[in-house]
Amino acid sequence: MITGEQVYLPALKSGQSHIALEGSEFHHLIRVRRFDLGQEIWVVNGQGLACLTKIESIGNDSLVLKILKEELHRGEIPTVIILVIANLKGDHLNLIVEKATELGVHEIVPLLTDHTIKKGLNRDRLERIAISAMKQSRRSHLPLIHDIKPFKQFIKEQKQGIHLFCHADDSSSAILDNKQIFTSEKIFIWIGPEGDWSKDEIDLASISDYTFTGLGPRRLRAETAAIHAVGLLSALLQDPK
Numbered sequence: 001m002i003t004g005e006q007v008y009l010p011a012l013k014s015g016q017s018h019i020a021l022e023g024s025e026f027h028h029l030i031r032v033r034r035f036d037l038g039q040e041i042w043v044v045n046g047q048g049l050a051c052l053t054k055i056e057s058i059g060n061d062s063l064v065l066k067i068l069k070e071e072l073h074r075g076e077i078p079t080v081i082i083l084v085i086a087n088l089k090g091d092h093l094n095l096i097v098e099k100a101t102e103l104g105v106h107e108i109v110p111l112l113t114d115h116t117i118k119k120g121l122n123r124d125r126l127e128r129i130a131i132s133a134m135k136q137s138r139r140s141h142l143p144l145i146h147d148i149k150p151f152k153q154f155i156k157e158q159k160q161g162i163h164l165f166c167h168a169d170d171s172s173s174a175i176l177d178n179k180q181i182f183t184s185e186k187i188f189i190w191i192g193p194e195g196d197w198s199k200d201e202i203d204l205a206s207i208s209d210y211t212f213t214g215l216g217p218r219r220l221r222a223e224t225a226a227i228h229a230v231g232l233l234s235a236l237l238q239d240p241k
Contacts, residue, residue: 005033005041006135008142012045014070019043019053022062030058041065042074046134046142050074075139079237080186082107082161085226086193087148089118092223097126099227101133101143103234110148115195121148155204161186165210166225167197172214175232180211187233191226 007025021029021043029035037055043065044050049072053065083100087093087110097108108130110121126145134142162184164175181187190205197205205212215225 004138005029005035006138007041007043008046008131008135009043010045010047012043012049012051014049016051016067018056018067019051019065020062021065026062030063040068042138044074044134044140046131046140048073048076048140050140071140073140075137076141077104077234077237079181079184079233080106080161081230081233081237082109082186082188083191083226083230084109084111084154084188085191086111086113086151086222087116087118087121088194088222092221093121094126094129096223096226097129097143097145098133100230101130101139102137103227103230104139104237105143105230106141107144107146109146109154111151111154112148113151113193114198114201115193117194119148123147151201152204155208158188158208161188163188163190163205163208163210164213164229165190165205166192166213166215166229167202167205168214168219169212172212175213175215175229176236178211178213181233181236189226189229189233191222191229194222 007021012019035055037058040052040054042050043053049070051070052068054068055063056066057064081104083105085096093110100108123145130143130145162180164187215228220228
């Protein structure tokens, strides 16, 4: 029986015939989900490798999985999407990490902007959220979550790819109107803070030749804008295979 259940094993490598599973993943499968001998499970390493496996033996605190087949980039879209978003108050960034992971983002970069109120973040917690979302959405890549970066520093470091700078302005173009997204290997989506980008940040994006991008006629909260923008791109870039 093929199952949609997926577990995360960073040590998984190509070419293995059997792998052992223990710890929290073993506990969840056997003690919580009550999996038994012969049942099939997907195992991913978070770097693009996914293996369909079958439970071959079960011990007191570990089990052995037989690898049936390998797949590369299972559940992934062909374009690298990097979400660059101002650090947000409360648990809003937690929600964004969860949903952006489900939608196919490869990297998430929290920013310290001129209008950012919250200065720190719990990266360990965000990584745990990303792992859970990767497993739930049947992806094989675990998004890289960066430490918080100052806006002016990060914008100077970026030279490659298309940069969609989300800003509610009459001159901003819709994501659907940007044909370059279909030929680029890397797309950055920039989402500002609750108080919007400062004039200096908008000017820096302009002289960096970023594409000013609108998300419709409504004023969206930062977390809504991030999920909406990533969702649009994910739908447009999804591999038809």
